[in-house]
Amino acid sequence: MNTATFDVIVVGGGNAAFSSAHAASERGRKVVVLERGREDMAGGNSFYTAGATRIAHDGMASLKGLVEFDDRHEVTEVPPYSTDDYLADLIKVTDGKTDRDMADVLVSESHDAVRWLNGLGLKYRLMYERQAYAREDGTYLFWGGLHIGNVGGGEGLVADHTAVAKRLGTEVRYGIHVTGLILDRGKVVGVRATDDEGNGHEFHAESVIIASGGFESSPxxxxxxxxxxxxxxKVRGTPYNEGDMITAALEIGAAKGGDWSTCHSVQWDAEAEQNESNRELTNRLTRQSYPLGIIVNRNGKRFLDEGADFRNYTYAKYGREILRQPGSVAWQIFDATLRPMLRTEEYDMPGIGVHTADTIEGLAHAMGVDPAALVSTVETFNAAIDRNVPFDPTVLDGRVSLTEPLKSNWASPIETGPFYAYPVTCGITFTFGGLKGDLHGRVLDETGAPIPGLFACGEALGGLFSGNYPGGSGLTAGMVFGRRAGMIA
Structure with a gap:
């Protein structure tokens, strides 16, 4: 048995893990990060993200000095996004089920946490290709409250974190699968683990921070x-988030936190050759321009309101709606007018699932859907559009199609060939249920008392999200609560 001793052990190697490690290292703690993946598989779910990070801010002027320079800045409008806006969005999308105390901490510390990481060396930019529309006058308007992201996406995020850890003297060990917690008279004093060769290890420390994600990788x-x-x-991110450390904490008396019955899930390419844990395409297998078109199931029928709200507030719950459809598959449909508006990074690359045809009947045949049913759906949808309202994807335009189900915004007729159908299924991102903690990430037992020596952050800490979440708030939560845990561990 190999043994080693540190001040703080961080289990996991993603954004939350590194945020907690940096905060502890800045205090002079001797820190080790234990990453289950080998170096070429490291980074947890964070590697697979686009790096989008939701923070409160006062508009463009308050972001300068934080985001990397872009010559488009001078013709860009970034609406302010206040802490009240952020909190209202959390409450709205979770149907009021977010933990209000945790939510208050998240929104109030979001900007400062990103500034802190930026000061350490993480690089951010405005996400033009994902969160802005170019207007006819040559200017850009950002929308949906989510405006910044990491340079280089998730891959850049993990690379920057790793460089900071090295500079701060944090030891990172790869290929270490932590399987259990070590107790001494009720206090967590370390972890048990195995390496890729099957050798056993014990790591001892004053504090253990669980930052190893949820249980989404376990069928x-x-x-x-x-x-x-x-x-x-389909597992979008790391294959290693199997809930091992959540289970280990529950076994020593930790309480469950948050909503264990729901998760973050999206519309995901159903026909790409490698559509799970793809480290080359990562987030690009999502299909998130759906608010512009319509979505139909195998019966050729629409089944949800594609334009209910900005994508940032619906995409994390629509994956489960796809899962409920026959065969757990659906198709996003666009015509030639809409096709140029789709996200280039998601819809314009080789090897993705797509069907095209010059007619709706031909498209239905390519999809394997009854042509008469699809033609009826499209014709009914087109006929019910209120064409007196201008189409404007930069705002909730109220351009409705009075069909069943309703399309509340951005209803554009599917009428100009060629037509495009993108097959989608359910891609799971992370689970919302985790461990119950206090506002500093100290893991609590069933009586509400902290378990000495044990902390949690990131997706392992439940309470913030339920049913849905505002896009980009997962990475921010990892930073905010990871930092808090590292500041006292």
Whole structure:
């Protein structure tokens, strides 16, 4: 048995893990980060993200000095996004189920946490290609409250974090699978682990921070807690988030936190050759221009309001709606007018799933859907559009199609060939249920008392999200609560 001693052990190697490690290292703690993946598979779910980070701010002027220079800045409008806006969005999308105390901390410390990381060496930019529309006058308007992201996306995020850890003297060990917690008279004093060669290890420390994600990579736990059918969802991110450390904490008396019955899930390419844990395409297998078109199932029928709100407020819950459809598959449909407006990084690359045809009937045949049903759906949708309202994707334009289900915004007729159908299924990102903690990430037992020596942050800490979440707030939560845990561990 190999043994080693540190002040702080961080289990996990993603954004939350590194945020907690940096905060502890800045205090002079001797820190080790234990990453299950080898170096070429490291970074947790963070590697697979686009790096989008939701923070409160006062508009463009308050972001200068934080984001990397871009010559488009002078013709760009970034609406202010206040802490009140942020909190209102959290409450709205979770149907009021967010933990209000945690939410208050998240929104009030979001900007400062990103500034802190930027000061350490993480690089940010305005996300033009994902969160802004070019207007006819040559200016750009950002929308949906989510404006900045990491330079280089998730890959850049992890690379920057790793460089900071090295500079701060944090030791990072790869290929270490932590399997259990070590207790001494009720206090967590370390972890047990194995390496890739099967050798056993014990790491001892004053504090252990669990930052190893949720249980979304475990088909068994997905089925148990999310319900039947969830074992068939595609894993978007790391294959290693199997809930091992959450289970280990529960075994020593930790309480569950948050909503264990729901998760973050998106519309995901159903036909790409490698559509799970793809480290080359990462987030680009999402299909997130759906508010512009319509979505139909195998019966050729629409089943949700594609334009209910900005994508940032609906995309994380629509994956489960796809899962509920026949065969757990659906198609996003656009015509030639809409096609140039789709996200280039997601819809313009080789090897993705797409069907094209010059007619709706031909498109239906390519999809394997009944032509008469699809033609009826499209014609009904087109006929019910209020064409007196201008189409404007930069705002909630109220251009409705009075069909069943309603399309509340951005209803544009599907009428000009060629037509495009993108097959989508459910891609699971992370689970919302985790461990119960206080506002500093100290893990609590069933009585509400902290378990000495044990902390949690990131996706392992439950309470913030339920049913849905505002896009970009997951990375921010990892930074805010990771920093808090590292400041006292």
């Amino acid at each position: 068994e736990l997905r089925r148990e807690h999310l319900g039947a059918g969830w074992e068939n969802a």
